[in-house]
Every structure is written in structure tokens, then in C-alpha cells.
Amino acid sequence: QQQVKQSPQSLIVQKGGISIINCAYENTAFDYFPWYQQFPGKGPALLIAIRPDVSEKKEGRFTISFNKSAKQFSLHIMDSQPGDSATYFCAATYNTDKLIFGTGTRLQVFP
Amino acid sequence: NAGVTQTPKFRVLKTGQSMTLLCAQDMNHEYMYWYRQDPGMGLRLIHYSVGEGTTAKGEVPDGYNVSRLKKQNFLLGLESAAPSQTSVYFCASSYPLGNRVRNIQYFGAGTRLSVL
Numbered sequence: 001q002q003q004v005k006q007s008p009q010s011l012i013v014q015k016g017g018i019s020i021i022n023c024a025y026e027n028t029a030f031d032y033f034p035w036y037q038q039f040p041g042k043g044p045a046l047l048i049a050i051r052p053d054v055s056e057k058k059e060g061r062f063t064i065s066f067n068k069s070a071k072q073f074s075l076h077i078m079d080s081q082p083g084d085s086a087t088y089f090c091a092a093t094y095n096t097d098k099l100i101f102g103t104g105t106r107l108q109v110f111p
Numbered sequence: 112n113a114g115v116t117q118t119p120k121f122r123v124l125k126t127g128q129s130m131t132l133l134c135a136q137d138m139n140h141e142y143m144y145w146y147r148q149d150p151g152m153g154l155r156l157i158h159y160s161v162g163e164g165t166t167a168k169g170e171v172p173d174g175y176n177v178s179r180l181k182k183q184n185f186l187l188g189l190e191s192a193a194p195s196q197t198s199v200y201f202c203a204s205s206y207p208l209g210n211r212v213r214n215i216q217y218f219g220a221g222t223r224l225s226v227l
Contacts, residue, residue: 009151034215043115043201043218044154089153098144098169099216103153 002027004092006102013109019077021105023090026071030092034099035064035075038087047088048075080109113137117202117219124192124226132187132222134202142205143185144169144216145177147198154201160185192226199223 005024013019023033034049050057050064050073057064063076077084090102115136124130134143144159146169156169160179174196176188185204189196203216 006153041220043203043220044216045218046215049215098156098159101154103151 004102010106029094036089115219134185136204140204144203
């Protein structure tokens with residue numbers, strides 16, 4: 001019940017296309033859902049986050065869509081660029097000291 | 112502003128050897144974490160600390176020990192390294208949950224450890 005399931009494991013997108021990464025959770029107590037971005041050789045860094053009282057949050061080309069009834073949330077990267085090539089982790093937490101991370105998606109954007 | 116600094120960046124150990132990984136943060140964060148990252152398994156929490164002098168077990172604590180003697184430092188120890196501990200280790204820090212920024216974790220660049 002503590003798991004966050006993430007798919008796909010890897011994703012290849014052409015420049016200008018839309019990248020979509022999906023996550024699902026079971027624990028309805030989760031109340032904060034961040035996405036982290038990790039470039040090769042670096043640590044993860046917060047990209048964007050959402051709370052379950054909104055269905056969508058947009059920051060530039062990055063959008064989180066949240067479906068509370070389905071217990072799913074997804075990251076959309078519009079107009080994907082080669083510089084977006086990285087590993088993306090979804091995560092969830094609920095009034096605790098810990099984040100529960102998904103298994104990660106390796107995104108490659110080709111010119 | 113250095114943020115979260117991990118040392119060393121790389122290390123090769125033989126089975127049975129011991130070592131300590133050091134994490135230092137200069138953001139005055141209360142909370143600190145140690146994760147391991149393995150292909151296809153994401154980030155798994157080893158141990159964490161909610162303040163100086165406190166530590167708690169995470170998801171995969173076996174074979175590791177930690178200490179938080181100073182607020183800015185969090186040490187991860189391997190007493191007798193095993194090949195299964197070959198991984199990339201990340202340290203992170205954050206503010207307490209009551210803070211408005213709500214558990215944004217700031218990560219170091221990682222330590223790549225190989226145990227032969």
C-alpha cells in the first residue's frame with residue numbers, strides 16, 4: 001500500500017513531441033505528489049509538485065495531471081527537447097518525514 | 112552555496128571491508144536522508160534523521176549504520192561490505208514538515224560504490 005508504481009521504465013520521444021509518464025498509488029492518505037528530475041551523474045532535483053485538491057498544475061512545458069478517483073497522476077512534457085533527456089521519478093508522501101519514490105523513467109529525446 | 116555535499120564521489124571496496132560515507136549540508140535543514148539507487152528499483156530509503164542525535168530506519172537498513180552527531184552532517188557506515196551493496200548512494204536534506212515548502216528534498220551528487 002506504500003508503493004508508487006511508475007511506467008514506462010524507458011521512453012524515447014522525438015524533439016517537439018509530448019512525453020507522458022504515469023504513476024499510480026494505493027494509499028489514499030497521500031497528500032503531496034512531487035516529481036523529481038535526475039540528469040546523468042547528478043542527484044535528483046524537484047521539478048514540479050501537486051496536491052490532490054487540484055486536477056492539474058502547469059509550469060512552463062511541464063504539467064502534472066491528477067486523477068484522485070483513479071489514484072493516478074502523470075507528468076506531461078510538451079514540446080520535448082534533447083535537454084529534457086533525464087530520469088524522472090514520481091513520489092508521494094502523507095504527513096510523514098519520508099517520500100515514497102516510483103522506480104523511475106528514463107527519457108531520451110532525439111533531435 | 113554548496114547545498115548538499117557527498118564524499119567520496121567514487122569508491123571501490125573488497126568484500127568485508129568497511130567504509131564511511133559523509134554527507135554535509137549548509138542549508139540548516141533539520142531532516143537528512145540516505146538512499147541507494149539501483150537500476151529498475153528507483154530510490155530506496157536506507158536510514159534517515161529528523162534532527163541532531165536522532166536516526167531512524169528506512170526501507171532497506173540492513174548492513175548499514177548511521178550517525179547524526181552534528182546537525183549539518185549525516186554519516187553512512189558499512190561495517191562489512193558485501194557485493195549486494197554495490198550501488199549509487201545519495202544523501203538528501205529537507206526542512207521539517209511544518210515548513211511551507213513541505214518536504215522538498217535536496218540531493219547531493221551521489222557516491223558510486225563498487226564492492227568486489
